[in-house]
Amino acid sequence: MTRPAQVSTRSTIAPLDLAIILPTLNERDNLAPLVERIERALGPAGWEVLIVDDNSADGTAEEARRLALVDPRVRVIQRIGRRGLSSAAIEGFCATAAPFAAVMDADHQHDPQLLVAMLEAVRAGEADVAVASRFAEGASTQEWGRPDREKLSGMANTLARKLTGVELSDPMSGYFLLRTETARQLAPRLSAIGFKILLDLLATSERTLTVKDFPMNFSARRSGESKLDRAIAFDFLAGLYDKSFGRLIPTRFAMFGTVGALGVLVHMAILYLFLLVASTNFSWSQAIATFGAMTFNFWLNNFLTYRDRRLTEAGAVFRGWLSFIAACSVGAFANVAVATTLFDRGLHEVAAALVGIAIGSVWNYALSSRFVWGR
Ligand code: GDD
């Protein structure tokens, strides 16, 4: 038996048209039924599903590989030591050859049925980006009703519209479709941290991208739990800062500095407590306050500044805490050395102290981003 020629085999396969990027964090049980729903919406060919998993503890990546083994339309990217919905989406744009790409939640909150109309609109040039919107005329949301989140969303939307100059009803939507090339061209200039990927794409593009809204029925999550609830406001602010001043003072350094300033307050509070309330002597009080402030700074930096590289496992947290203290000691040494030298050369004491603090902070930042949260 001779095999049919390559060319004829290929001509029976519809060319790859659309990549559906699914960023995942603990979504194991949602994957198989979602691929089925996508197939029902799009038919048997012309698409691929790209699961970008951040090493979920529930075995999402194993489940994705199990699906991929029997269905070549399913592909898997498992990332280790990296975190974040936005960067997962970017990874997806760069890993597909499909000319069109959509990003959607893997938890069934976004209806794949909408993909057909979104794809046709972008293909026909009606808009650069098709956005599934929770707030457009005709949209509805289920189980969303936390009033604070809705209010926050409303405020964020107004700000976002000012920032991008694009008129759209749901800039924070996690469900959108565009030409993959458009996303890839913008990718090198997107914010590294925080921010919602759609907003980032719109704010980064020099040419104002056109958007078409698609009212969606935002369903309840099928299984598992939301990962974004608490972080949304913070992400948004970080992104806003990054777009406005990020080039002047990098976002992460600004966060690190803010955490450091809060640490000074914590230091003073502890010092006061031990000196006045517990009548401990000054050296002990100062030593305890220093350790307390460093621990607080480590915790808050781990929680916010480096949330995309957060240390979570107990042993790693402990080692991280120790190296943070070591890094800060180097910073403190540089601080005192520089401030003393400047003061000796006649600089005013306040100015000398401030320069010392600035140089110490840069040292702390450089060392801890390399040795505490580095990879
Ligand atoms: N790879 C990766 N890494 N995936 C992630 C991460 C991460 O760090 N965090 C969340 N995800 C995945 C989830 O597994 C899910 O498939 C999708 O990203 C969205 O996360 P959810 O946890 O379901 O978010 P949500 O439903 O609370 O938030 C929705 O509303 C936001 C705006 O208010 C989503 O639609 C968001 O995309 C949207 O920005």
Ligand code: MN
């Ligand atoms: Mn969701």
